[in-house]
Amino acid sequence: MERYLKNKKILVTGGSKGIGKSIVDFLLVNGATVAIHYNRNEASLKNTIEKFPYKAIPFQFNLENINSIPSFMENVIQKMGYLDVLVNNAGIAISSDITGPDNDWINTWNKTMDVNLNATGFLCKKAIQHFLSMKKGGKIINISSRAAFRGDTENYMDYAASKAGMVALARSIARAFGKRGIVAFTIAPGFVQTEMAQQFFNQYGKETALDQIALNNLTNPEDIAPFVGFLASGLADHATGGTFDINAGSYVH
Numbered sequence: 001m002e003r004y005l006k007n008k009k010i011l012v013t014g015g016s017k018g019i020g021k022s023i024v025d026f027l028l029v030n031g032a033t034v035a036i037h038y039n040r041n042e043a044s045l046k047n048t049i050e051k052f053p054y055k056a057i058p059f060q061f062n063l064e065n066i067n068s069i070p071s072f073m074e075n076v077i078q079k080m081g082y083l084d085v086l087v088n089n090a091g092i093a094i095s096s097d098i099t100g101p102d103n104d105w106i107n108t109w110n111k112t113m114d115v116n117l118n119a120t121g122f123l124c125k126k127a128i129q130h131f132l133s134m135k136k137g138g139k140i141i142n143i144s145s146r147a148a149f150r151g152d153t154e155n156y157m158d159y160a161a162s163k164a165g166m167v168a169l170a171r172s173i174a175r176a177f178g179k180r181g182i183v184a185f186t187i188a189p190g191f192v193q194t195e196m197a198q199q200f201f202n203q204y205g206k207e208t209a210l211d212q213i214a215l216n217n218l219t220n221p222e223d224i225a226p227f228v229g230f231l232a233s234g235l236a237d238h239a240t241g242g243t244f245d246i247n248a249g250s251y252v253h
């Protein structure tokens with residue numbers, strides 16, 4: 001993989017923990033230069049930055065500040081020189097009680113849409129403009145979810161809706177910009193053992209998650225990262241518009 005990634009400059013959102021951190025580590029080990037976007041967890045990036053000087057470059061930004069996305073992207077592109085790939089990984093999943101106050105429900109809905117879909121859409125717009133101006137194409141990889149296709153529980157309808165939006169976004173980009181060298185993909189994980197899934201495990205137990213899959217162990221972030229590396233490498237460009245299910249066989253179980 002190193003042969004294909006070593007000259008690539010890649011922005012990964014939410015790169016300080018969970019799936020994002022694993023993607024960052026895989027890309028760096030395989031020679032890519034990575035703009036590591038994070039919100040709060042700079043300390044967790046210390047080792048990575050020390051281990052990969054000039055290759056691992058941190059950028060702090062709260063994706064709820066939608067209007068500042070253009071200046072965030074400008075800063076990233078200026079420091080990196082250019083970008084080849086955008087990986088939209090950052091996301092939130094907040095439990096929201098349908099029987100609770102309307103205000104709480106709509107606030108959670110809006111926050112989820114802002115981080116998962118609105119910020120992603122705006123980041124894609126800025127990346128596409130950059131790719132077009134460079135005239136050398138580009139790649140966008142959206143980390144969506146199995147929830148986009150099968151829906152989610154009553155407390156996570158906003159999450160499922162936001163993740164479904166990410167799928168249509170990637171497909172639209174693939175369709176509209178393919179002839180100008182831009183490809184776009186969706187990865188749709190099932191449960192992955194991170195902080196995000198921990199709230200489900202706490203509520204329902206890991207056995208419930210295991211009952212939904214064909215394999216006998218739950219997916220880890222390291223099971224997702226190599227696939228992102230493969231899509232970023234350029235070896236899979238003819239799969240543009242595609243969705244890749246990494247859910248331990250839950251659709252065939």
Ligand SMILES: NC(=O)c1ccc[n+]([C@@H]2O[C@H](COP(=O)([O-])OP(=O)(O)OC[C@H]3O[C@@H](n4cnc5c(N)ncnc54)[C@H](O)[C@@H]3O)[C@@H](O)[C@H]2O)c1
Nearest residue numbers: 014018019039062063089090091145189191192194196197
């Ligand atoms: N863990 C799972 O079971 C699972 C399943 C399917 C899809 N996913 C998706 O994978 C992606 C990564 O999730 P994870 O499991 O690693 O979760 P996580 O909670 O460990 O990490 C989420 C990341 O998003 C970032 N983030 C959240 N809100 C932000 C904000 N306002 N501004 C900037 N960054 C923000 C966090 O800093 C963190 O780096 C998410 O998009 C999630 O929806 C996760």
